[in-house]
Amino acid sequence: MARFDGYNTEGFFDEMFSPDGKARPAVQMLVERIANFPNGELIRRQITSEYALLRMGITFNVYADEQGVERIFPFDLIPRIIDAAEWEWIERGLKQRIQALNLFIDDVYHEQKIIKDGVVPAEVVLSSERYLEQCIGLDPPRGIWCHITGTDLVRDGDGQIYVLEDNLGCPSGVSYVVENRQLMKRTFPQLFGMSQIEPVEDYPSRLLDMLQYLVSDRVLSPEVALLTPGIYNSAYFEHSFLAQQMGVELVEGRDLVIMDGYVHMRTTKGFERVDVIYRRINDDFLDPEVFNPESLLGVPGLMEVYKSGRIALINAPGTCVADDKVVCAYVPQIIKYYLDQDIIVPNVPTYMCWEDDDRKYVLEHIDELVVKEANQSGGYGMLIGPHATRAEHEDFADRIKANPRNYIAQPTLALSRVPVLIDDHFEGRHVDLRPFILYGEDIYVLPGGLTRVALKKGSLVVNSSQGGGSKDTWVLSDPT
């Protein structure tokens, strides 16, 4: 039947319903509409939308999966709705955060004032695997390091929203934001038109604007390229989607060559100069002459050109130092130091295993905490204490003791939930939210972002590689 009768929030914070079972004000109209659909309508639309995804080839590649490499990223039809006031607060918080992080990254590769002033310990920054000595003294175009960020937000049981991590590397998922919206319009137009929803389709043009902004004014028609590891990368669909939507070349490392101090593409008419590279490969693989010598994905000599200012790289190499989960824990202090402001959207409380008191606490409470490696993402290298076995607890305890700098721990949050269509009824599933932030001439936050849902019952892991799905995310415009 697929109505909300009998839907139970089971004591979790639900994004659509308050604990007494009433629809929250922002979603009331949506719930009413859905209640009026004929029987079976939702399920039919759900099936249509999934088939549309397959047809459009909106798939991702699963690395350790032997049954065919491509899978669709499961999509749930019921949108997740954020009201205008809450979004305004999130947006302000994210802008503040990105501005401060950019100043921080620039500082740690130059004078290191924040270290000298004793705000962030030198060991924390300099011992990070992602702090790249090769980037010391570099001045990226327009002074911007973190051009594109995909910050993960989560909401705890009491309704408080926290920042989980920043993802300054190559955050992916924005193509799903744009495609999910298009898919909703195609398969479920009836749901639109009841409230004003902030558009997301202009993301590619804003991205292109930002990329072109980074080129020196002397270049009249800048050539932008998107560098992908190739069709077997899990995010290849997104690379190709963004290149197509921006109308720029999608290149692989083998298409690029350094000549006469500039980066060139190999074309059917010879070599053509490139001015901006939005690279979707990690720092390590960017230039085998400077970083990982085994890399076949990058371009030998790229960093040399970058240093001379003849190519813009997005994000700037070295940016990921702020992605280190230990560094991330210092963001409140970082914001205070550079902007003299209090943090707006707080970090998830974090225990740093390299500090004796924290480590003692973590080891004693490992069965209650989430433990993460400082430099892993995508749901890999983590322990969810309450869901793990004793053997896993002991394994992580040993790993923490052996290399305390490499681990942080956070309380296991009771992540908020949303209703998801499961067969013929709704069940609550945990979600997070990844808004995307562009830093060019000014800072832009894409309204909403990617809502990822942990589709496995009870699971807290929303990553697409681990059985996550997504929803369209609606930010309502302020009616005033």
Place this chain on the structure above:
Amino acid sequence: MLSRVAESMYWMSRYIERAENVARFVDVNLQLILDQPIGMQAQWEPLVATTGDDEEFEKRYGETSRESVIKFLTFDTENPNSIISCLRAARENARSIRENISSEMWEQLNDAYLMVTETPEEWVMTEPHQFFTDIKVASHLFMGQTDNIMSHSEGWHFCQLGRLIERADKTSRIVDVKYFILLPSVGDVNTPFDDIQWGALLHSASAFEMYRRTYGLISPNNVVAFLLLDREFPRSVLYCLSKAEESLHAISGTPLESFSNSAEQGLGQLRSEFAYAQVDQILRTGLHEFLDAFQTKLNDVGDNIYKTFFALRPVNGESSQTQSQMQ
């Protein structure tokens, strides 16, 4: 345009054209066999021979039969020229250049591929005509989208080149194989069966109705002339060569009747040879020898297109190490 992208455009089109040709050819011959006099042995070998994969077939299947031939040419993923392999290769190429082709083209190709993977083999054995028609329609839709949605700039010309060279190759092979089989049957000359056989050859290139409008009655000489030398029929070898030559010159910007690279030179020579040929002369000196030489020269053109546009040019003394996709 990136060399890698140009190469994928070229092969994407070639593989779709190849899938379409296999589908049409198998379909026509399945129907032809229904018309054969009772007692006459079904001719399955020529189907495999036309794709040029007879050795491979022999090794893996041995006996030719309706089932084994259909399976080999449609669903056999180990046969690189089966319909499913062609569509997969076309799709892989398209996937690597999705940003360069329109979403409609990609969706159409993806659809065609999904359609083949979702079709049960048993269904094709019982309803072959519907299946092969679906493949042909899918290919035509794709071509239509290519022509009507994509800008007719460099990328489109590489698509044209791939499509036309593949088509010229397949038409010539169909003529070669069928003529060889049909000719010895002198006893059948001017019988209804003979007409049906030659008609099937025309159907194999979707040429039957256009042939009728041009020549009326069926005669072996006219059939060969139509399929090889007609200037207006879009599947004749000469037509394909002329249009491919135009695209090649549009890419390089070199005027027709001159050349700036070995691909243009080779293709120009080949096109002239066909433009000034006469069917009687060809048949007198031997059709098979003529077509054999043609295929060698056409392969050379393909190699030279690769060398001119796709191969990675070495920079500052680095060594060039790349490999072309199969012909």
